[in-house]
Amino acid sequence: MKINGQYYDALIMSEWHDLIDITGAAAHSLLKSLSDDDISLLVDDFYAYMLDDDDARLFLSNQLVKDRLHATLLNWIRQVLNSSTADLAELIAEQRKVGNIHARIGIPIDLVARGARRVKQSLYSRLRREKMDPALCYDAMRFCSLAMDTAIEVMTTAYSRTHESTTKDQENYRLFSILDNVNVERERQLAALLNWENRFIYNVATGSPAVEIQELKESEFGLWFQHKGRHVFAQVDEVSEITALLGSTDEFIKTFTPDMIAIAEQRYVLLRTVRNRIMKLTSLLSSLFEELAKFENGKDPLTNLLNRRFIPTILRREIALAIRTNTSFVVAMLDIDYFKKINDKYGHDAGDAALKNIAAILYESVRSSDYVFRYGGEEFMLVFVEITENQANLIIDSIRAKIAGRPTYPTAGEKIDLTVSVGLCVFDGHPDYERLIRRADSALYEAKQNGRNRAETYHPKG
Numbered sequence: 001m002k003i004n005g006q007y008y009d010a011l012i013m014s015e016w017h018d019l020i021d022i023t024g025a026a027a028h029s030l031l032k033s034l035s036d037d038d039i040s041l042l043v044d045d046f047y048a049y050m051l052d053d054d055d056a057r058l059f060l061s062n063q064l065v066k067d068r069l070h071a072t073l074l075n076w077i078r079q080v081l082n083s084s085t086a087d088l089a090e091l092i093a094e095q096r097k098v099g100n101i102h103a104r105i106g107i108p109i110d111l112v113a114r115g116a117r118r119v120k121q122s123l124y125s126r127l128r129r130e131k132m133d134p135a136l137c138y139d140a141m142r143f144c145s146l147a148m149d150t151a152i153e154v155m156t157t158a159y160s161r162t163h164e165s166t167t168k169d170q171e172n173y174r175l176f177s178i179l180d181n182v183n184v185e186r187e188r189q190l191a192a193l194l195n196w197e198n199r200f201i202y203n204v205a206t207g208s209p210a211v212e213i214q215e216l217k218e219s220e221f222g223l224w225f226q227h228k229g230r231h232v233f234a235q236v237d238e239v240s241e242i243t244a245l246l247g248s249t250d251e252f253i254k255t256f257t258p259d260m261i262a263i264a265e266q267r268y269v270l271l272r273t274v275r276n277r278i279m280k281l282t283s284l285l286s287s288l289f290e291e292l293a294k295f296e297n298g299k300d301p302l303t304n305l306l307n308r309r310f311i312p313t314i315l316r317r318e319i320a321l322a323i324r325t326n327t328s329f330v331v332a333m334l335d336i337d338y339f340k341k342i343n344d345k346y347g348h349d350a351g352d353a354a355l356k357n358i359a360a361i362l363y364e365s366v367r368s369s370d371y372v373f374r375y376g377g378e379e380f381m382l383v384f385v386e387i388t389e390n391q392a393n394l395i396i397d398s399i400r401a402k403i404a405g406r407p408t409y410p411t412a413g414e415k416i417d418l419t420v421s422v423g424l425c426v427f428d429g430h431p432d433y434e435r436l437i438r439r440a441d442s443a444l445y446e447a448k449q450n451g452r453n454r455a456e457t458y459h460p461k462g
């Protein structure tokens, strides 16, 4: 069932509201009376439990996350247990934010559910220690349980929505990443298909025994389609049509005995039918590749650099790799200085030429394992993998030197000297890529504030 967003929000709000109302004042004050130490013990237990799990360790073992998460989880438990009708809207919005962060980081949803179950379990044990009236105990437990479930449900809904679009982008990226070979691949497969057809016609025309006719699905094209094409184009409608045509063409050919092939009319039917099917296959194959070409906008059309919509996919992957291999990487945001003046003085085309010039310098200056994105108008983002802060700074210095040494010439006799400001941030183990980008961006802001034509690296304050 697809629930309309607004309707869902109202539903959650009203149900949580009702839960607060039906819970007695004694239960509310009992839950409020839990001390920070009490809740801290629940959080410690959560950590001990979750760190026992290999999957969870990937997300929780980093010291930084651990330090932050301890406080965050403590605060979450406190907020949910103390929830009141006055702060409900804010609390629900907060759960949604957390769900989005979880999706961004790629925390599996079952891990969150398991963690919440553990928190509830230790909370119930904690409540049982109090000597109290069973009715009060029931009231307090029901509140804890349903309030936490509601909070997790809101998180999960937000998670699913973000996750869905992320998965789509990942799929596009996967298709896009084979694009470099797309034209070669298309020509090769069309040629393989025609090659099979030529051999087929030759065999039929020369009266070769049927066993010598290679099955279409065993041909070079058939094998490519079975092992590669089918998977690469998994989401495209034409795939099932091609699969069916390959199978039925082979079956159709098998129905022709040598005696039948010896009769001119029958031979004509065989050749004509196979010809039509190959034409159909050729056209289906062409539209498959056209589908793929749509993803060409994975590259920014002006600069030919990577489009920013692949940033989440790539950073998520680099973060997982860096955590697993205990390595680091650097994100650099680079912005052309006073670009507006260039547009204003020399025109938009000259601005475009300058952007292309810088893009080419960036592309040729990074290693093939690094990434260069066009982030926005005159802003670029670079990702240097497996690198130290010093090495990244050296590359940035050389980029700045190249930019200074290669002005753009809008017309003969006119020269545009460009400079750039850069903000760098070293990956510190925190799994949220947006935090990394925000930090590189704030270093860029600092570089602009400090006079432009320079690079600054983000360093945590204090």
Ligand SMILES: Nc1nc2c(ncn2[C@@H]2O[C@H](COP(=O)(O)OP(=O)(O)OP(=O)(O)O)[C@@H](O)[C@H]2O)c(=O)[nH]1
Pocket (backbone or CB within 6 Å): 302, 335, 336, 337, 338, 339, 340, 341, 343, 347, 348, 349, 350, 351, 352, 355, 376, 377, 378, 448, 452
């Ligand atoms: N020619 C061209 N201009 C663009 C493109 N995208 C954005 N711009 C222009 O880039 C300019 C960016 O200007 P600002 O954001 O004010 O920044 P700035 O002039 O570079 O100044 P600082 O960044 O503060 O040094 C705007 O004038 C945009 O119109 C593009 O694709 N082509």
